[in-house]
Amino acid sequence: MDKGVSKVITGVAAVGAASMLLTALAACGQGTATNKTTADGKPIVTILVVQNTNQIPIKDMTWAKDLEKESGAKIEWKTVLDTAWGQQKNASLAANDIADLNIRAYNPNDAAQNSAAFEDLNQDMDKLPNVAEFFKEQPVAKKFVEVDGKLYTLPSSRGKGFSASGQHMMINKQWLDKLGLDVPTTWDELTKVLEAFKTQDPNGNGKADEIPMNLSALPTDTLAGWYSPFLFLNSTGIVTQYNGGPTQQGFYVKDGKVGNVMQTEQFREVLDYLAMFTKEGLVPKDWVTSDKYDARNQVGGDTAQVGAVFNWDTTAFGDAGSALEQQYISIPVPSAPGVSADETVWDASGIAGANEFEDYHMAMSSNAANKDAALKIINLLYSEKYSLQQMYGSITDGFLKKTGDHSYEVTEKAVEANNAQKNEALNDRLAGWISDKVTVVGDRNADSVSSVDEAYKQQYENIGGEKNYFPIYVRLSADDQTTVANNNTALFTTVMPLIAKMAQTGTTDDSWNNLQSQLETLNLQQNIDIWQKAYDKAVK
Known part of the structure; x- marks a missing residue:
């Protein structure tokens, strides 16, 4: 968890956000999934993201728009603030209203206790080569989330720079x-x-x-x-x-x-x-x-x-x-x-991995209507390209600069957006991993x-x-x-x-x-x- 603890929303704001969440989850209709496509035949994938108040909506982030294009799917983004999600997570589980993909929403314990609702991603690793590479480099990350041989959630890694208490x-x-x-x-x-x-x-x-x-x-x-x-x-x-x-x-x-x-x-x-x-x-x-x-x-x-x-x-x-x-x-x-x-x-929080890794950054519904499209999106998110942009912001918009093979620089533009409480990145909420071979300056x-x-x-x-x-x-x-x-x-x-x-x-x-x-x-x-x-x- 980053030191930038999410701001608490209270009173009417919290209730309103929670109500919108319930509406969004109901609209997902994951309990009775059917083949969902656009008029021109693109698969529709719904992604729920639990965001911080200092971030712009993920649908407005340039890297998220690029992700949608590269995936070939139509992504329907659903966002909820931390406090509202804390109030409504159990209700979503009880009603089996689970979005196709869920970022920083459900942890391994949530999934293990509601296993029928979630995809065991161990069965899909042939379609997730970037995740497989992550686990090969960081086997502790897989042990962190695997429960009795099942992989209902994927972890994140912010990179070696955060292997500290x-x-x-x-x-x-x-x-x-x-x-x-x-x-x-x-x-x-x-x-x-x-x-x-x-x-x-x-x-x-x-x-x-x-x-x-x-x-x-x-x-x-x-x-x-x-x-x-x-x-x-x-x-x-x-x-x-x-x-x-x-x-x-x-x-x-x-x-x-x-x-x-x-x-x-x-x-x-x-x-x-x-x-x-x-x-x-x-x-x-x-x-x-x-x-x-x-x-x-x-x-x-x-x-x-x-x-x-x-x-x-x-x-x-x-x-x-x-x-x-x-x-x-x-x-x-x-x-x-x-x-x-x-x-x-x-x-020992740092040497144990509790600062670099978190265990609840990607979960997939077992009823996802377009399973292959959803898996493709997961694999893209866990690529170097999209992991870094989730963490720092879009390369296209100049928040992150690629300076060489596996080397990048965080720009002053990203710092200014952070200071203005208008981050165009998920930061520590990323559904991805930053490899040890990556160097990030700034x-x-x-x-x-x-x-x-x-x-x-x-x-x-x-x-x-x-x-x-x-x-x-x-x-x-x-x-x-x-x-x-x-x-x-x-x-x-x-x-x-x-x-x-x-x-x-x-x-x-x-x-x-x-x-x-x-x-x-x-x-x-x-x-x-x-x-x-x-x-x-x-x-x-």
């Missing part, structure tokens, strides 16, 4: 330099740096307005998410993967054994560390529930307010090249007390996230491979998904208020023991056993 720790280097401080390498050093940020006016405006460390609020329905303060678990040697997956629910792997961090002394240590920050005024006192996290980072101008943060990259503070953005650097996470630098690790997002990820090279090596993290292809069966989800609903509703309080005020033996008792009562061990079974099946 989406989680990074940034600190204001300008403040460090002004105060004569080194980059902190331990918790004790970090605490002293944050205390100096609080008391020594590092932004030089004569006001006590500095936020030494800005923390993202805790969720209520799971343990952790993007930019979670529980990234400090890596300081203790426990590997997180907060781009997504089971570690957001607290599960982790150590020497091939699955556990849950909520039952560890390391988790208690992190809770007490966060509580110390709160008591000493080193973080906003309302951080646990505040919705001001982003606003506090992006104050504009050239006077920074925040000293340290967990985020995607330094553009958390402003556009690339802005006065604030240039004040920050990424740093390895400091080690916890008693933990050596060699034992300190970092979030992708500021890839360049930036790759750059900040360099700080963690040694900490990634300290992880020690798949025995200590979840590969992206570890997946639960449909029945196990239901069991885990049902357990999680009761579990997190109960324990997150307890955890939120301890993160603010610290742990006591009574509060900690109460948490452990609740975890046991609410079937956490059953979930651990289920994830262990899935891990063993996928890895061992």
